[in-house]
Amino acid sequence: MKVASGQPWWRALLTTALALAGALAAWQLLTATWGVISPARFPPPLEAYGALRQIVLDGYSNGRLHDHVLRSVVLVTMGFVVASAAGVALGLAMGASRVVEAVANPVFLLLRPIPPLAWIPLAIVWLGLGDAAKMMVIFMAAFVPSVINSYTGVRQIERPIFEAAAMLDARGVRYWREVLVPGALPSIFTGLRLSLQASWTTLVAAELVGAIAGLGTILNQAAQDIYPGMIVVGMASVALCGWIMTQGLGWIERRAMPWRVVH
Amino acid sequence: MAIIRFEHVDRVFHQNGQDFTALKDINLEVKDREFVAIVGPSGCGKTTCMRMAAGLEHPTGGTVSVDGVVVRAPGPDRAVVFQQFALFPWKTVWDNVEFGLLSLGIAEAERRRRIEHYIGLMGLHGYERAYPHQLSGGMQQRVAIARAYVLDPKVLLMDEPFGALDAQTRVVMQEELVRLARQHPRTVLFITHAVEEAVYLADRIVVMSRRPGTLREILDVKSARQAERWDEIERIEDVMDQPTFVHLRTHVWKLLREQQAPGDTH
């Protein structure tokens, strides 16, 4: 799947196009033409397309598609940025200082096994059904992976690097900015990727449970209306947005670490 | 007049409730601008000696001092060249070499002068903007050596610096180090298990026994080197043909052989 092949770009594009065309054809055949899958269970391509047109042009579930996307993406970004900043800071501190690690560890061990989605009921009790609850849940989802990966990022810096830094008298801010953080950066980005995925998943779930607008509400409404075409549109939107955000993070990652060998 | 002095140095480790004596009663003086190599079997504690001079480890008994001051912590006055290079992967060659100079607060013009000088000397021209991962092992070690020399340190401590390189690169690096050392004489403590390397590079060779490490014998190479004018011989293979070289090499080998207990797998 992910094993690089070094094909010329037009070949890869052609293969993908053919695969897509094939998938589309299979979809149409299985649902509408042959009726193997009942259209009530899974919509034929035309119905999905119809739903797409509807939500883009007229709107569905209190808004048009771009309204929903904007809302969800903005919420996720805000929550993710705040949670990751806090998580990375704590993780680095725990990695650099055994004292901080010892004190913070118990609370962290308590929070860590709780799946992000499990925070939803508690958030709703404490903060109601609005955006505040969603932010709380996103925070809890994104916080933990950032802490863990920043921590391991510091710990996996090889000992000779630390010794060289000591020999070269790297101290204070310089030590953090020029040794600790760059050394941990690859791991930090792994954590950020996981945090982003968790944030996104959690937001969609939170919106499914209760919200006015956002991608999750499309799914919720479509389920209630028994509108399979719209369900597909909702799922595809969730997948696409998630993918784009992950790619965006990857782009930032490559810019931030010009010294990395790209695998 | 920088000298390294080991006075009655002991190093005892505690592991699994037992005491290991790694070093016992080491007494050694490295004179100003002298190149001393320590050879010994694996695990004899030679690296530990160097690390104590660097301030990366501490003796359990006795003192290690550099230039009259007892060593407490690492610092740029005792520059270290590590076996694994230990360059910062996220910094370019130039930035790596510059790092210690910034710690010392050296002004920009002087920094530039020094860095360019050693980059030229180590054959790193054109690679100033490269990252370590783009360089071969030999090149990386050149950067590490430049990084150490550029500090104008009191002493240089080298921990099997060519151990991670392949055989051919190793020989090239030895020749370069000799040229560098003769051009910029400094007090050097050089750790190696390669006998020929020690004989080729050093003024004096310290042979250590196996654990617990003690000083087995100290050999003078300098007088032979000067008498037979090795420094005027271009290639290392020709130096290795010189009679005193052969004699010293064999002698050290014999000493090391004696250390091997039956059944040793290295």
Next chain:
Amino acid sequence: MLQPRLATNRWLQLSAIGAIGFLAVWTSAALSGLTSRDFLPTPWDVLQRFMHLVREPFSGATLGMHLLSSLQRFGMGFGLAALVGVPLGLLMARFRWLDRLVTPAFEAVRFVAPIAWVPFAALWFGTGIGGPVLIIFMGAFPPVLINTYRGARQVDLKYIEAAQMLGASHWRAMTQVMLPATVPSIVAGLRISAGLGWQSLVGAELIVASSGVGYLMVKGQAAISTATVMSGMLAIGVVGVIIDAALRRVQLTIETRRGL
């Protein structure tokens, strides 16, 4: 400089300070009277509620019975993911045509968060067990497939070559060399998979279930009983840790036997 380990006493002292500090802040906030005890219970309240739920039914069943429902769904979803994922991963590694066929479909669906399958789960299975199982499957399946596939592809060529040199047939090479060599990757994949599956379970039960720990938490939320919700969280956390610890044991055993 990387700091040396703290002495055990010091570590314990500092950990205790952290734990006690946390509990102290929590308890004082709960007792401060700013909110009702239902809204913010003390840690002790939560534990008491937990014990109560173990004995007395809430929303149809005791905590234990809800957990059992959850575990049942988890078992089915995870089991299905393993049963489909492992063989498929191996076959895809072996037969390129299968790889080319499955990969595009897989990559397309993979980015859909498991929770996004809830509408279809509701549509196809109502509140039956199929719904949560589908969602757990969608969460647990990708890691198993990916890890098995990668593990099989990366089997060190030299083992296969050694097998060929020693005259092994195709079938023997696959079953006695490639499969055992892939086992560590498979187990690693299963471990990740179990974690993700357990997380997906929680999400599913918040919406499409009428029993189970997630359902318990939703009912607790509706009753504004934070203690109930937190008891649910506690149960989920503990079971999740146990499952992961068990799989970690398996992983370590396999690794030590291999000298990895």
